[in-house]
Amino acid sequence: MTQHIEDRLAALGLQLPPVPKPIGNYVAGVAVGNLLFMSGIGPRRPEGGVVAGRLGESMDIEQGYQAAQLVALNMLANIRSVIGSLDRIERVVKVLGMVNCTPAFNDMPKVINGFSDLFVQLLGEERGRGARSAVGMASLPNQIAVEVEMVLQISA
Amino acid sequence: MTQHIEDRLAALGLQLPPVPKPIGNYVAGVAVGNLLFMSGIGPRRPEGGVVAGRLGESMDIEQGYQAAQLVALNMLANIRSVIGSLDRIERVVKVLGMVNCTPAFNDMPKVINGFSDLFVQLLGEERGRGARSAVGMASLPNQIAVEVEMVLQISA
Amino acid sequence: MTQHIEDRLAALGLQLPPVPKPIGNYVAGVAVGNLLFMSGIGPRRPEGGVVAGRLGESMDIEQGYQAAQLVALNMLANIRSVIGSLDRIERVVKVLGMVNCTPAFNDMPKVINGFSDLFVQLLGEERGRGARSAVGMASLPNQIAVEVEMVLQISA
Numbered sequence: 262m263t264q265h266i267e268d269r270l271a272a273l274g275l276q277l278p279p280v281p282k283p284i285g286n287y288v289a290g291v292a293v294g295n296l297l298f299m300s301g302i303g304p305r306r307p308e309g310g311v312v313a314g315r316l317g318e319s320m321d322i323e324q325g326y327q328a329a330q331l332v333a334l335n336m337l338a339n340i341r342s343v344i345g346s347l348d349r350i351e352r353v354v355k356v357l358g359m360v361n362c363t364p365a366f367n368d369m370p371k372v373i374n375g376f377s378d379l380f381v382q383l384l385g386e387e388r389g390r391g392a393r394s395a396v397g398m399a400s401l402p403n404q405i406a407v408e409v410e411m412v413l414q415i416s417a
Numbered sequence: 418m419t420q421h422i423e424d425r426l427a428a429l430g431l432q433l434p435p436v437p438k439p440i441g442n443y444v445a446g447v448a449v450g451n452l453l454f455m456s457g458i459g460p461r462r463p464e465g466g467v468v469a470g471r472l473g474e475s476m477d478i479e480q481g482y483q484a485a486q487l488v489a490l491n492m493l494a495n496i497r498s499v500i501g502s503l504d505r506i507e508r509v510v511k512v513l514g515m516v517n518c519t520p521a522f523n524d525m526p527k528v529i530n531g532f533s534d535l536f537v538q539l540l541g542e543e544r545g546r547g548a549r550s551a552v553g554m555a556s557l558p559n560q561i562a563v564e565v566e567m568v569l570q571i572s573a
Numbered sequence: 574m575t576q577h578i579e580d581r582l583a584a585l586g587l588q589l590p591p592v593p594k595p596i597g598n599y600v601a602g603v604a605v606g607n608l609l610f611m612s613g614i615g616p617r618r619p620e621g622g623v624v625a626g627r628l629g630e631s632m633d634i635e636q637g638y639q640a641a642q643l644v645a646l647n648m649l650a651n652i653r654s655v656i657g658s659l660d661r662i663e664r665v666v667k668v669l670g671m672v673n674c675t676p677a678f679n680d681m682p683k684v685i686n687g688f689s690d691l692f693v694q695l696l697g698e699e700r701g702r703g704a705r706s707a708v709g710m711a712s713l714p715n716q717i718a719v720e721v722e723m724v725l726q727i728s729a
Contacts, residue, residue, distance in 0.1 A: 283705075284682045285682035285683070285685060285686050285689065285705065285707060286686045286689040286690055286693055286702060287668065287689055287702055287703060287704060287705035288702050288703065288704060289704065290704050291664070291665075291666045291667065291703050291704045293607065293608060293666055293726050294607075295449065295450075296449060296452075296608075298666050298667040298703075298704045298724065299704055300667075300704040300705050300706060301705070301706030301707070301708065315676075352447070353447075354447045354449055354454050355447065355454040355456075355566075356443065357566075357706075359706075359708055362555065362556055363555075363556065364471075364555055364556045364711075365556070366556055367556075367558060367559050367560060368558070369556075369557075369558050370440045370441035370558055371441070373441060374441050374442045377441065377442035377443055378442055381442055390442060390443055390444050391443060391444065391447050391454075392443060392444060392445065392446050392447045392454045392455055392456040392566075393439075393441065393443035393456050393457070394456060394457030394513075394515075394564065394566045395441060395457070395558065396457065396515055396554055396556075396557055396558070396564060397554055397555045397556030397557060397558075398554070398555055398708055398709055398710070398711075399520075399554075399555040399674065399675075399676055399709045399710055399711040399712075400555075400674055400675065400676045400677070400678055400679075400681075400708075400709030401681075401708055401709060402679060402680070402681050402682055402707065402708070402709075403679050404679060408706065408708060410667075410669075410704075410706045412454065414447075414449050451605065451606075452605060452608075508603070509603075510603045510605055510610050511603065511610040511612075511722075512599065513722075518711065518712055519711075519712065520627075520711055520712045521712070522712055523712075523714060523715050523716060524714070525712075525713075525714050526596045526597035526714055527597070529597060530597050530598045533597065533598040533599055534598055537598055546598060546599055546600050547599060547600065547603050547610075548599060548600060548601065548602050548603045548610045548611055548612040548722075549595075549597065549599035549612050549613070550612060550613030550669075550671075550720065550722045551597060551613070551714065552613065552671055552710055552712075552713055552714070552720060553710055553711045553712030553713060553714075554710070554711055555676075555710075555711040556711075568610065570605050
């Protein structure tokens with residue numbers, strides 16, 4: 262897999278959104294050695310605005326999946342802004358997928374697959390599939406449907 | 418403590434369940450150097466099925482404690498599947514214990530002790546007691562009562 | 574910034590509270606190499622007791638901000654107890670800010686800024702501003718309003 266990650270993105274018909282501005286006193290990510298810790302980010306639309314909603318109430322699994330894919334694109338934009346190039350990603354280490362949902366909702370894993378599937382498509386199974394938790398949150402900032410934070414292994 | 422961890426487990430009358438299959442596009446754990454990042458896992462019963470329920474509603478603290486111990490056994494099975502032997506565990510670094518509970522529930526720490534106590538019994542206080550958070554979740558996949566993710570230090 | 578962190582704290586009119594005792598089978602923090610993983614901690618008052626409450630219900634944003642600053646002071650006390658001196662902090666790596674709030678609450682980032690702003694005041698923007706997520710929880714132990722866990726980079 263010597264192809265550039267951004268070429269693979271383009272081949273999937275996808276492109277990186279503008280880098281979102283942090284909504285508080287923090288930065289998009291911090292690298293320590295070969296570990297990159299990325300801030301939580303939501304489904305920010307390239308044209309502005311966010312995907313707001315609550316799984317099990319105002320959104321179904323497929324809509325949640327699409328929102329999680331949008332989160333992945335925002336995450337990739339953030340990663341590039343922190344380390345300069347997506348080609349420095351060695352592998353996905355750990356994903357924490359947080360779903361805004363009702364107490365009765367069961368399918369956080371299916372929703373967060375929208376995030377994970379894109380990383381696997383871009384990086385391959387070996388490097389794109391990390392450890393993960395996918396859980397239900399009482400609420401997320403601005404009622405966003407999904408928020409994800411992650412740890413990656415990067416090259417120097 | 419040169420005794421094998423699995424011998425200590427057996428001496429406690431406990432055994433590792435079959436390795437649970439991830440319920441999404443992820444793997445059980447990823448090691449980077451001497452850090453092992455483990456996916457969230459729930460109280461999967463060895464005979465199949467999960468402990469479902471909600472603390473403060475359909476389950477009491479003792480039932481939650483037992484569920485958290487079952488999570489620990491599933492976690493150990495997962496750790497062994499990723500690094501080959503439990504004897505490579507150097508120490509528990511960080512635990513995030515997530516309890517499916519009502520807004521009025523106060524005792525997440527007592528529930529998650531069911532997870533932590535087993536690691537301390539197996540590894541001793543020095544190595545088995547890590548940093549931890551124990552918090553209440555709006556919901557967890559398939560209504561499981563407890564989910565835990567963790568970071569460990571491992572030897573080469 | 575060669576000034577000692579505790580002198581900067583004093584200059585802000587702040588002081589570290591007594592070290593809180595863990596409320597379960599865990600320790601305040603664990604260092605692995607240059608990474609320090611800190612347990613979740615809440616807004617424990619120096620005189621005893623905690624700031625309990627729920628954002629969007631019994632507390633407003635400013636009260637939440639103050640609670641999050643109190644969490645930061647408890648965190649600093651914990652960090653010092655684990656690594657001996659706050660001057661060993663190289664930088665904030667990752668913050669997970671958890672806000673006890675109603676489903677309708679939107680402003681977790683403004684609340685958690687009470688935590689982040691103090692670290693930035695003490696360490697400067699370069700070292701004090703880390704990656705972060707700020708999210709809403711169904712409930713927290715003993716109804717505390719805010720809980721934060723974090724990862725820091727430390728010097729030997």
